[in-house]
Amino acid sequence: MDVMRPVMPEIGAVARSSAAVLAVALLALLLDSGTAAVCAVGAGVVCSGVALQDSPGGRVQLVLLVTLQLTGAVLLGSLTSAHTALFLAVAALWSFGAGMQWALGRHAGLIAAAATALLIVTPPTPPTARTVAVAVLATLAAGVAQAVLIAIWPPRRWRTQRAALAWAYRSLASDARRLAEDRDAPLDPAQLTWLRDTFADTQAGRRPAAYQGGHRLPERLMAAMVALRDTGADRDLVAKLLTDAAVALDAIAESKHTARHVAEHALVRVDATAAALSGEQGEAAQRFSRQLQQAAELRFPNLLQPEIIGPLRRAVTEVRGHLQRNSPILRHAVRLAVCVVLAIAGDRFAPIMHGHWIALTVLLVLRPETAHTYTRCIGRVGGLAGGIVAASLLMLVWQPTGWPAAVVAVLLFGVAHWAFRFGYLADSAALGAAVVFLLEIDPATAGATLEDRLFSVVIGGGLAVVAHVTLPDDLLTRLHQRAGELLKTEIDYAAIVIKAYVHEFDRPTDAMSAAWQRAFRARAAFEAASGAARASRELRRWLRTYRAALNAVTTACTSLERSLPAQPPAGLPVEFVTAVDDYIEALQGAPPTPAQPWTVDVAALTAAEQKLREQAATLPSESAAARVLVAEVATITRNLVEIATTREPISAR
Structure with a gap:
């Protein structure tokens, strides 16, 4: 069904992000060898993908968190890659942690896999203060540049829906204040039905979560206010609850950087007041409080309710809950760590040229799937091989290195944005071609032949399948x-x-x-x-x-x-x-x-x-x-x- 496919991000946003990635990569090439440029392109592309996700808020913070993770991977890789035993231990621990991040969702798992790839492709050269600093700073700059771009030019795809929701929440805030002052103030739940027309011409399968059925939540809030008025609850407590709710609703409608904190504190006060009511009044107040919290969570994705807790603590708690032997996430993390260690060992100790493709293949094809596991794993290997063949044929007539390879790699990652909507086969092919040119930026990872790449891809795909066979899900x-x-x-x-x-x-x-x-x-x-x-x-x-x-x-x-x-x-x-x-x-x-x-x-x-x-x-x-x-x-x-x-x-x- 076409409506269920992801849509291509805005062309202008992709172009701006790609230009920023190239700018940081070219600066890294001027300051250092290609290693820093590879890190810059890889980190910039990942952060660009995070920034361009459809979401009503929280993009800047999320991009910065991802940047820190990518920078940590580059730092560890730069410091330990020259020492094989230490590098194997670091890669095993990092890969295990990357596998556990699938507990937070598909996007978190893919981001962690990308960070692991940056760690793996670090060339085994003795580190110096200059090379490590340039690689780390280039990675950091690439991510920060994407955060700055998304803060200055936020996506405009859902601007009509955003404006409609903001107007609706401001209207609800005004109604809440009127109701707090006058218990008998007239409220018409049907006055927000116009929101349906705003959302009627958009396809639900392509909306981000905050805009799927976005017209219903304001309608429910209005109905909850009417129900709260009709319960005959304590006037003073209800007036306080509605006044705090109006503050929260105004904050949800705002785009100021302080809106999140205002909403958090207002919601805590609303929840405390709702808890003070009992019986029918208490049920109506708590239902109203939950709906307010839901609206705030959709507007501020990292907002936790009712406490003000950092999102990282929730992530750690979620991951910790999967540290039990029957968890499919734990088993995937073990499979990933074992396969990555074996792949790196094969690259370092076996006579395999450019064996880093083995570990890259494992990262690109291994997923914590129980449905269609082998079919999709083999399909991704086939798509990856097809992309490599296409890129290698192009390199027979033109062999770009340095900045030309960076330009082509960024363009191909842009193609991967578009290919994602056609399924995992096309996406794997586009990523395979992009990674070929990404590695050609750095002389330390460049020069692989088609045979070298395909041989390593087959080994990596075999490792992934064998890992599922030997350590299947419960x-x-x-x-x-x-x-x-x-x-x-x-x-x-x-x-x-x-x-x-x-x-x-x-x-x-x-x-x-x-x-x-x-x-x-x-x-x-x-x-x-x-x-x-x-x-x-x-x-x-x-x-x-x-x-x-x-x-x-x-x-x-x-x-x-x-x-x-x-x-x-x-x-x-x-x-x-x-x-x-x-x-x-x-x-x-x-x-x-x-x-x-x-x-x-x-x-x-x-x-x-x-x-x-x-x-x-x-x-x-x-x-x-x-x-x-x-x-x-x-x-x-x-x-x-x-x-x-x-x-x-x-x-x-």
Whole structure:
């Protein structure tokens, strides 16, 4: 589905970032050998990718944190690369830490892998104060330059949505102050429905998290304020809560650098006041407080609630939670550390020319995946080899080194931005070609032949596959991951069928058939994983419940597909169509992470289903197709809630 593919960042932003990367690289070439330039280009490209991610806030801080990580990798590599035994120990520890960072998400894992690559490609030359300082400063300058650029020229793709949300939050702040002063002040929850029009012409699959269903949160805040007014709670406490909430809402709407701290302190006061209320008033106040915190978290991604805690402490806690033997993240970290150490040892001790490509291949292809592990691993190796072949053929007629190689490498990394939307094969090919020219910047890593590179890539790919075979994921963990994958594909199928009832789109039959095929393949993989796991009584009970609920979801979807009218019914109220769209968005949820399989957001799903039933009650009696839809949606919701609330077994014994 095209709407699910990532979009290309703005051309102007990519051009500015690329120019900054080249400027720092050329300065490094003037001051030192190509090693510092390689570090500058690598760090600049990674920080550029972080800065250009769609996010409403926190980019500058995130880029600076990533810069520090990349600088630390370069510093360690420069100091230890000449001493093989020490370098192996440092590489093992760093690779293990990089693997554990997948617990924080896919982006964090890929950034950690890039930092490890900078450490690995450091040439084994004796360090001097000058060479180490220039490499570290070039890396630091490349990252800081990206932070400065993103602070001066923030992305403008979602400027319309940002402006609309800012206006809505300012309006809510004004309403909160009026309500604090006058308990009987009129509030109309429908006054924010215009936000839907602002978000209607954007594709939900391409929005960052802060803009997916962004119109709903202000509407919920308005409804929560109305509910709080109608509870008859203590006037003084409610007035204090609403006054502090108005301060927080104004801060959320602002773009000043002090807005984050103002929002943090206001939210702490709101939460304390809400805790002082009890009964029905307390529930309404706490619901309002949670929604305020959610709005602040979306605006300031590193804002923690309700305490003011540094994001690094949360990251450490998250990683520490995966230091147990059944965690797929821990097993990936061990696999990565072992493979990197073996790859470096092969480069240093075996007669392999330019053997650093072995470790680079491991970093580029090894992932903490349980689904399609070997297929994707081999596919990435093939894509990487294809990119290397293309770059090597170009180098037969032109062999750039120094600054020409830096220019080509930066251009190819820009191509990788674009190729990412076509899948992991195209992305691997673009990255492979870019890394070829990146290494040609420095004479110490340049000069590899096509045979040298392909030989090392094959060895690295083999290491990655063997690592998965010898240290596979825990069988029960693998089963849970497969169950999450199956659940997600079934829900994607349901979402397409439900959408076809109220929206007309191109080739709905083909879309439903493709979604069903994905669900069928996921079911086969799930059954294979369940057959491999040792079936305890608890596991058999959970499998029966899971299969029964999922079969009921499938039956409801096929019934909907059989009853699907040739065209969406004409004259459906806008409110009903909106309720269906809200249900679809709540149904699809967020993508899974390497550390956590896909799950159902029960609260959001049941609330959306309740809203859909309320809107269906207002339909005329001749709306038979819509009533069939509502009945089957109720079945889907009931069984998905059963799946989500049934505890998975934690042991196969």
